[in-house]
Amino acid sequence: MAQIFEGWTETVGKPTLASNARMSARGVDVFYGDKQAIFGVDLDIGKNQVLAMIGPSGCGKSTFLRTLNRMNDTIDICQIKGEIKLDEENIYGKKMDVVNLRARVGMVFQKPNPFPKSIYDNVAYGPRIHGLVTRKAELDEVVETALRKASIWDEVKDRLDQPATGLSGGQQQRLCIARTIAVSPEVILMDEPCSALDPIATARIEELITELAENYTIAIVTHSMQQAARVSQRTAYFHLGRLVEVGDTDKIFTAPEHRLTEDYITGRFG
Numbered sequence: 001m002a003q004i005f006e007g008w009t010e011t012v013g014k015p016t017l018a019s020n021a022r023m024s025a026r027g028v029d030v031f032y033g034d035k036q037a038i039f040g041v042d043l044d045i046g047k048n049q050v051l052a053m054i055g056p057s058g059c060g061k062s063t064f065l066r067t068l069n070r071m072n073d074t075i076d077i078c079q080i081k082g083e084i085k086l087d088e089e090n091i092y093g094k095k096m097d098v099v100n101l102r103a104r105v106g107m108v109f110q111k112p113n114p115f116p117k118s119i120y121d122n123v124a125y126g127p128r129i130h131g132l133v134t135r136k137a138e139l140d141e142v143v144e145t146a147l148r149k150a151s152i153w154d155e156v157k158d159r160l161d162q163p164a165t166g167l168s169g170g171q172q173q174r175l176c177i178a179r180t181i182a183v184s185p186e187v188i189l190m191d192e193p194c195s196a197l198d199p200i201a202t203a204r205i206e207e208l209i210t211e212l213a214e215n216y217t218i219a220i221v222t223h224s225m226q227q228a229a230r231v232s233q234r235t236a237y238f239h240l241g242r243l244v245e246v247g248d249t250d251k252i253f254t255a256p257e258h259r260l261t262e263d264y265i266t267g268r269f270g
């Protein structure tokens with residue numbers, strides 16, 4: 001069998017798939033123009049589970065994450081092959097409404113990106129455009145519930161009409177999580193959500209991820225192995241666009257099956 005790159009051949013066993021998949025990817029390839037960034041990835045995200053995606057810079061973690069809610073559609077040169085299902089529905093199918101998909105599979109970005117609007121309007125925006133509520137009282141309730149679930153209600157309840165940009169970085173990120181939650185997603189994708197935050201704000205977001213996993217399915221890209229170990233139940237290790245190994249987080253960090261994973265988690269590589 002051909003060696004694809006040092007330490008890895010196609011003979012490596014197929015990754016363990018989740019028995020309770022909410023999302024499943026099969027044979028996913030991603031190209032930017034002529035350059036292939038993701039190669040034949042098979043991966044499941046289990047219901048009410050946190051899946052961490054780790055690997056060296058440029059290995060394709062963010063690219064793969066963005067395929068899960070078609071965020072890559074916004075990049076002209078990006079092409080995707082293979083199949084990704086959300087609850088048995090092909091998200092790249094002709095009938096899929098992409099705006100609706102992105103509400104069902106919400107995304108939280110590396111840098112908090114609140115809209116230049118009030119705290120209230122940031123959270124109310126999604127429910128309004130998706131027509132989820134008709135009356136003001138209902139909208140107030142949706143906003144309060146989302147802010148409570150994102151553990152920020154107590155800090156903002158007396159300043160809902162003030163600009164979101166006046167909040168601290170950590171508060172802005174929790175507000176962005178509230179904005180995602182407000183449209184009742186099934187899955188939340190997080191692309192290094194703590195990389196712009198200090199350790200205290202990071203700890204709050206990590207606690208929040210653990211709480212949210214009771215009700216949502218979460219996939220998180222992180223550069224921090226400690227963070228992956230703290231928040232996730234399953235971890236996927238990517239290397240040069242390939243998924244090398246996925247399994248229980250405890251096992252990946254204590255007894256990985258593949259040498260490439262071991263080299264990365266022990267700091268010999270990356």
Ligand SMILES: Nc1ncnc2c1ncn2[C@@H]1O[C@H](COP(=O)(O)OP(=O)(O)OP(=O)(O)O)[C@@H](O)[C@H]1O
Nearest residue numbers: 032037055056057058059060061062063064075223
């Ligand atoms: N918009 C783009 N256009 C062209 N190539 C891209 C684009 N985005 C990513 N790539 C390339 O795809 C590959 C995977 O990048 P990606 O950002 O997904 O990796 P990553 O593992 O998330 O990296 P990092 O940890 O540094 O964020 C890289 O070679 C990168 O240069």
